Amino acid sequence: MTASLRLRAAVVSIVLLAVFLGAWHLATRSTGTAANMSPEYAKLMGMTATQGKSAMPGPLDVGAKLWEHLKRPFYDNGPNDKGLGIQLAFSLGRVMLGYLIAVAIAIPLGFLIGMSPLMSKALDPFIQIMKPISPLAWMPLALYTIKDSSLSAIFVIFICSVWPMLINTAFGVASVRKEWINVARTLEVGNVRRAFTVILPAAAPTILTGMRISIGIAWLVIVAAEMLVGGTGIGYFVWNEWNNLSITNVIIAILLIGVVGMVLDQILARVSRLVTFPE
Amino acid sequence: MTDKFISIEGIAKRYDGARSTTIFENLWLGMARGEFVCVIGHSGCGKTTVLNILAGLDVPSEGAVIVDGQAIEGPSLDRAVIFQSHALLPWRTVLGNVAYAISSKWRRWDRAKVKAHALKYIELVGLAGSEHKRPSELSGGMKQRVGIARALSITPKIMLMDEPFSALDALTRGTLQDEVRRICVETGQTVFMITHDVDEAIYLADKIVLMTNGPGAVLAEIVENPLPKDRLRGDLHRHPLYYALRNHIIDFLVSRSKIFTAETPDHDPRKVPVVKIGRTEPTIVASKPVDSDAPQAVAR
Ligand SMILES: Nc1ncnc2c1ncn2[C@@H]1O[C@H](COP(=O)(O)OP(=O)(O)OP(=O)(O)O)[C@@H](O)[C@H]1O
Ligand SMILES: [Mg+2]
Numbered sequence: 001m002t003a004s005l006r007l008r009a010a011v012v013s014i015v016l017l018a019v020f021l022g023a024w025h026l027a028t029r030s031t032g033t034a035a036n037m038s039p040e041y042a043k044l045m046g047m048t049a050t051q052g053k054s055a056m057p058g059p060l061d062v063g064a065k066l067w068e069h070l071k072r073p074f075y076d077n078g079p080n081d082k083g084l085g086i087q088l089a090f091s092l093g094r095v096m097l098g099y100l101i102a103v104a105i106a107i108p109l110g111f112l113i114g115m116s117p118l119m120s121k122a123l124d125p126f127i128q129i130m131k132p133i134s135p136l137a138w139m140p141l142a143l144y145t146i147k148d149s150s151l152s153a154i155f156v157i158f159i160c161s162v163w164p165m166l167i168n169t170a171f172g173v174a175s176v177r178k179e180w181i182n183v184a185r186t187l188e189v190g191n192v193r194r195a196f197t198v199i200l201p202a203a204a205p206t207i208l209t210g211m212r213i214s215i216g217i218a219w220l221v222i223v224a225a226e227m228l229v230g231g232t233g234i235g236y237f238v239w240n241e242w243n244n245l246s247i248t249n250v251i252i253a254i255l256l257i258g259v260v261g262m263v264l265d266q267i268l269a270r271v272s273r274l275v276t277f278p279e
Numbered sequence: 280m281t282d283k284f285i286s287i288e289g290i291a292k293r294y295d296g297a298r299s300t301t302i303f304e305n306l307w308l309g310m311a312r313g314e315f316v317c318v319i320g321h322s323g324c325g326k327t328t329v330l331n332i333l334a335g336l337d338v339p340s341e342g343a344v345i346v347d348g349q350a351i352e353g354p355s356l357d358r359a360v361i362f363q364s365h366a367l368l369p370w371r372t373v374l375g376n377v378a379y380a381i382s383s384k385w386r387r388w389d390r391a392k393v394k395a396h397a398l399k400y401i402e403l404v405g406l407a408g409s410e411h412k413r414p415s416e417l418s419g420g421m422k423q424r425v426g427i428a429r430a431l432s433i434t435p436k437i438m439l440m441d442e443p444f445s446a447l448d449a450l451t452r453g454t455l456q457d458e459v460r461r462i463c464v465e466t467g468q469t470v471f472m473i474t475h476d477v478d479e480a481i482y483l484a485d486k487i488v489l490m491t492n493g494p495g496a497v498l499a500e501i502v503e504n505p506l507p508k509d510r511l512r513g514d515l516h517r518h519p520l521y522y523a524l525r526n527h528i529i530d531f532l533v534s535r536s537k538i539f540t541a542e543t544p545d546h547d548p549r550k551v552p553v554v555k556i557g558r559t560e561p562t563i564v565a566s567k568p569v570d571s572d573a574p575q576a577v578a579r
Contacts, residue, residue: 179366182336185354187383187433197379201370277370278415 021059028058057248065248066255080240082232084252088260090232094150094225095218095264098157102214106162107207110169111195114203120170127167135160135221139228149229156225161214168210172203204275212268219261234260283309283345284469285333285437289549290342292328302328303496304341305548308488315463315470317480319528320490321536326473327363330439333471334360346437356384359435361443363473365422367414367429374410377401377429384433400428403458405451419446427455431462438463440472444479453512456482477528481521482512488551489531491539497546499539502527502554524556 057065073085113120135156142152176199184194226235234253241249291304302325310316318326331337333344335354344351346358354360367376377397382388388396401410404424414422423446430438443459444452460483463470474480480487487502505520515521531539540546 179362179364180368182334182354182360182362183366183368184383185336186334186356186358186360187380188354188356189383198368201368275370277413279369 025058025060028056057251061248062251062255066252069252079231082237084234084237084256087232087234087237088256091222091226091234092260094154094233095157095215095222098154099161099215099218101154102158102162102165102218103211106165106210106214107169110166110207111173111199113166113170114173115199120174127163130159131163131167135217136224136228139225143229149231153222153225153229153233157218157221160221161218164213164217165207165210168213169203169207172206172210173199175206176202201275201277205272205277208268208272208275212265212272215264215268216261219257219264223257284312284314284347285310285471286345287329287333288343288345290329290332290339290344292325292332292337293340300494302493306342306498307549307551308498308501310469310471310486312469313467315460315468315472315483315485316488317472317474317484317486318488318490319474319477319480319532320496321492321532322475324490324493324496326490327441330360330441330471330473333437334358334439336360356433357435358437358439359430359433361423361426361430361438361440363441363445365414365419365426367422367425369414372411372413373401373406373417373425374398376414376425377432380429380433397428397432400432401425403431404428404455420448420451423447424451424455427459431459434466436469438468438470438472440470442473442475445475452479457512459483477525477532478515480528481506481524482510482515487528489528489536491536495540497540497548498551499531499535499543499546500554501551502556505556520556527554527556 069084073083075081075083076086113123138156138159139152142155143149146152146155180198180202181194184198189197222233223235223238226233227239230236230239234257238250238253238257241247241253285308287306287308290306292302293304294300294302306329308316318329320326328337332339333351335351335358368379371379374394374397377400378393381393381396385393398407398410401407404427406421406424406428409417409421414425417425423443427443430440440459444455447455456479462468470483472483481504485504487504488498489500489502491497491499502524505524506515506518510518535542
């Protein structure tokens with residue numbers, strides 16, 4: 001039953017993809033009539049200069065270009081022409097750094113907040129105010145205080161991904177079942193051991209949910225941040241290719257951003273499955 | 280009685296809120312070392328609350344509990360608790376749950392020793408073969424047995440049991456009652472147990488404490504078990520005092536638990552009457568709330 005459901009879902013997915021690609025192909029082919037317009041007009045429009053590159057590319061163009069990129073992901077021809085692999089590595093490196101700093105701060109702090117009703121109440125207004133601030137609003141402040149653009153991007157990743165983890169950790173720790181705590185108490189388990197053997201495993205699923213939300217936000221933010229700070233990274237690549245009017249590359253970058261985001265999410269989903277326990 | 284091992288001294292539990300409630304107040308009870316005490320009372324009267332205070336998990340609003348000459352300040356490994364709600368750690372296996380208790384008590388033990396010790400108690404409660412299952416894969420009765428194994432495995436001085444056999448079938452319940460009784464007698468446990476099962480109380484307890492309905496619950500009587508210490512489960516009903524004892528308790532639960540406070544205004548909570556079932560012939564259910572004939576109340 002489930003197998004056949006999965007199979008049917010896969011078939012529907014493939015059909016939808018085929019319909020989408022077909023429609024895309026047809027739609028972009030019709031703009032090919034631009035070639036029929038008078039050469040003067042075409043020249044005026046700046047299309048011939050780039051050999052129709054600025055026109056909306058079809059799926060076949062994108063496919064061919066993607067293949068090219070995949071064959072040489074790590075070439076480096078100076079600041080404005082690097083392989084997609086290198087750009088993605090820069091972005092991932094920044095995301096990981098900002099994210100790991102956020103993990104290192106959010107989880108211990110979340111523990112503290114979750115364990116202490118006083119701290120929970122005292123810090124709540126700050127968290128509530130900081131949480132909804134758009135990542136890009138931090139950018140000028142980061143650039144002004146940190147000065148280094150790359151570090152600023154990392155800071156922005158950090159400041160945006162810290163909140164869901166902090167809130168979830170605090171919530172998970174605060175809502176550990178009292179009876180489990182009582183078991184540890186009757187066994188005279190010390191505070192540190194209790195934190196690691198009861199509270200952490202009990203709160204782990206909630207913490208992992210927070211970490212999963214955070215990695216999603218971090219990956220969303222990195223593209224925007226790199227567009228602003230420039231230099232390297234997939235966000236900068238998108239911006240640069242837009243300036244080059246290479247819509248094909250922009251589409252490829254969008255595709256890759258989606259794929260990498262999905263992979264990051266799936267990794268955390270796996271880890272999450274490892275720590276969940278049925279009750 | 281000066282040889283009280285556990286002494287509950289005037290404890291009260293109140294919950295303040297919009298409507299502040301007094302679950303019980305001015306509660307006194309003494310238990311001698313090695314004594315097996317069962318508490319019977321209707322649901323919600325505050326039995327678990329008393330047990331939690333004894334465990335050190337809950338703090339009384341007033342009064343104190345003295346154990347072995349020292350006021351309880353918090354939970355202790357000397358007082359093992361079997362929780363009403365099992366309270367197993369769901370991310371650990373059966374073995375892991377029992378081993379957690381053992382390695383908490385004997386920090387120095389290596390893994391193999393902890394495991395062997397845990398397996399012994401898992402086998403004792405009849406769960407051999409299920410030691411690698413997680414609590415979610417166990418039935419209610421199996422979970423309860425893990426809780427029993429966990430409490431027994433750390434060989435405490437005092438066992439606090441909150442309806443430990445309530446979810447078990449008659450056969451398993453019988454076997455486990457036998458085991459728990461044997462271990463408690465062998466290791467000289469002092470036991471405070473909550474139950475709703477009158478026969479269970481008669482089989483296991485030296486003294487049966489009857490608690491009235493809450494709020495404002497009081498300990499109405501302490502019924503001494505007249506049955507010999509070496510009683511067998513199958514022979515209970517043949518004992519001449521069995522029915523008198525049973526009827527007295529059931530009578531309390533059915534009618535007297537509701538009206539006790541109103542009918543006994545001079546009840547002194549510091550001197551809970553000790554009831555000795557004295558008649559040698561089976562009594563028919565008493566028609567009046569307090570049968571003046573069958574049990575004779577003896578104030579301490
Ligand atoms: N946090 C709380 N706030 C207010 N009242 C409470 C709270 N916790 C427990 N109570 C009340 O205390 C009373 C005693 O509860 P307790 O769990 O001790 O009952 P019990 O005798 O063990 O019942 P049962 O036989 O059903 O287990 C109940 O009436 C309950 O409503
Ligand atoms: Mg209870």
